[in-house]
């Protein structure tokens with residue numbers, strides 16, 4: 581079974597690259613700047629569902645983990661669906 585982990589994003593660098601001994605730190609992303617790693621859409625879900633290191637929106641999560649609802653509580657699903665409708669209403 582594919583396991584979902586939950587991530588509460590914080591301010592962090594967009595990327596950290598290493599060229600030999602030289603480290604390049606990308607621009608800082610705010611805690612609310614999260615996109616789906618599969619479809620690159622804005623990701624309003626908190627906590628963020630993460631599968632194999634990829635942050636996923638609900639549509640992509642459904643493709644990757646069809647039984648995701650069996651892994652989260654009904655309350656969390658309700659919270660996510662509320663966040664999505666509030667996000668869509670704000671666009």
Ligand SMILES: [Zn+2]
Nearest residue numbers: 616619637640
């Ligand atoms: Zn997605």
